[in-house]
Amino acid sequence: MTTGATMANFVGLAAAREWWGERHGLDVAESGLSGMPSVPVFSSGHVHAATLKCLAMLGIGRSSLRLFRRDDIGRLDTDALAIALRELDGAPAILVGNAGEVNAGEFDPLEELADLADEYDAWLHVDGAFGLFARLTPRTAHLAAGVERADSVTVDGHKWLNVPYDCGFSFVAEPERLVKAFSYTGDYLPALDDPHPNFGTIGPESSRRARALATWATLRAYGRRGYREMVEGHLDLAQKLASLVDAAPDLERLADVPLNIVCFRFNPGGEPEEELNRINHRLGEAILEDGRFYVGTTKYGSKTALRPALVNWRTRESDVDGFVGVVRELGAQVVAAERG
Numbered sequence: 001m002t003t004g005a006t007m008a009n010f011v012g013l014a015a016a017r018e019w020w021g022e023r024h025g026l027d028v029a030e031s032g033l034s035g036m037p038s039v040p041v042f043s044s045g046h047v048h049a050a051t052l053k054c055l056a057m058l059g060i061g062r063s064s065l066r067l068f069r070r071d072d073i074g075r076l077d078t079d080a081l082a083i084a085l086r087e088l089d090g091a092p093a094i095l096v097g098n099a100g101e102v103n104a105g106e107f108d109p110l111e112e113l114a115d116l117a118d119e120y121d122a123w124l125h126v127d128g129a130f131g132l133f134a135r136l137t138p139r140t141a142h143l144a145a146g147v148e149r150a151d152s153v154t155v156d157g158h159k160w161l162n163v164p165y166d167c168g169f170s171f172v173a174e175p176e177r178l179v180k181a182f183s184y185t186g187d188y189l190p191a192l193d194d195p196h197p198n199f200g201t202i203g204p205e206s207s208r209r210a211r212a213l214a215t216w217a218t219l220r221a222y223g224r225r226g227y228r229e230m231v232e233g234h235l236d237l238a239q240k241l242a243s244l245v246d247a248a249p250d251l252e253r254l255a256d257v258p259l260n261i262v263c264f265r266f267n268p269g270g271e272p273e274e275e276l277n278r279i280n281h282r283l284g285e286a287i288l289e290d291g292r293f294y295v296g297t298t299k300y301g302s303k304t305a306l307r308p309a310l311v312n313w314r315t316r317e318s319d320v321d322g323f324v325g326v327v328r329e330l331g332a333q334v335v336a337a338e339r340g
């Protein structure tokens with residue numbers, strides 16, 4: 001258990017770095033990366049900023065990451081990735097698959113990534129911070145099919161699990177590598193093979209609070225069925241929001257809605273793209289200033305967009321109706337102000 005998905009990615013990628021070192025006959029945690037070739041890390045354009053931060057923290061370096069995009073949305077170019085893996089000529093690589101990206105909730109094809117990892121001796125790490133919850137219902141489980149074949153998987157607790165901040169999970173198929181990466185020994189500390197788990201030896205922190213408690217309590221209270229119902233409720237709300245956006249003459253949906261994020265913009269018609277971007281950026285600020293709803297802005301390709309992500313257990317249909325009303329009201333005000 002970690003503080004969130006960033007540190008869960010850090011843990012998974014630390015295990016991947018150990019694995020990569022072993023393939024080169026070296027224990028990176030012991031000897032460092034000095035004198036080693038750079039670590040090939042490959043992903044799609046859906047990769048989250050947290051992965052780059054982790055690569056920096058792990059000494060692998062942000063620029064070791066190569067992205068294989070087949071369009072300006074960042075979808076994976078599987079063929080180009082396969083060619084790059086082949087060109088490594090048997091050298092090991094780390095693949096980062098993204099299960100739920102932040103703009104529209106899209107998924108990389110994890111089965112294809114797992115096949116490539118098998119074929120070319122690569123470690124498959126999957127960042128499923130919120131997207132892994134797709135597995136809870138048959139309606140969306142297929143989106144993350146193949147995640148079981150990953151070597152390490154990240155999930156957040158403080159997103160769709162709805163526990164308070166400071167909660168993420170890192171699942172690593174071969175946890176011995178974590179002991180190598182995070183080994184922490186001393187005469188006054190438990191032995192590494194102590195039968196009682198010692199989390200200080202498998203993660204970055206040595207002392208930590210009992211963050212399992214909130215997770216344990218909520219899983220006991222709601223269980224798999226409770227979470228499945230909540231996720232399905234959010235899927236319904238996301239579809240409802242998408243249909244309200246589609247029906248509104250001044251709103252434009254920019255992406256499909258495979259999961260819980262609806263990517264759209266305010267578009268009253270007749271405005272050039274640059275002006276629309278300015279309007280939507282200003283609208284994002286106006287929504288936050290207004291305070292009735294909280295939603296972030298993003299770039300979807302070259303378009304500035306809103307990207308409401310439905311994860312809170314208290315969100316209801318009336319909130320979705322209210323949100324659309326507020327976006328249209330503030331959008332009209334922003335346009336009026338821009339036109340002077």
Ligand SMILES: Cc1ncc(COP(=O)(O)O)c(C=O)c1O
Binds near residue numbers: 050156
């Ligand atoms: C896909 C993905 N990965 C990683 C993160 C980082 O998570 P955290 O803020 O919990 O460290 C997020 C958070 O937005 C995310 O959506």
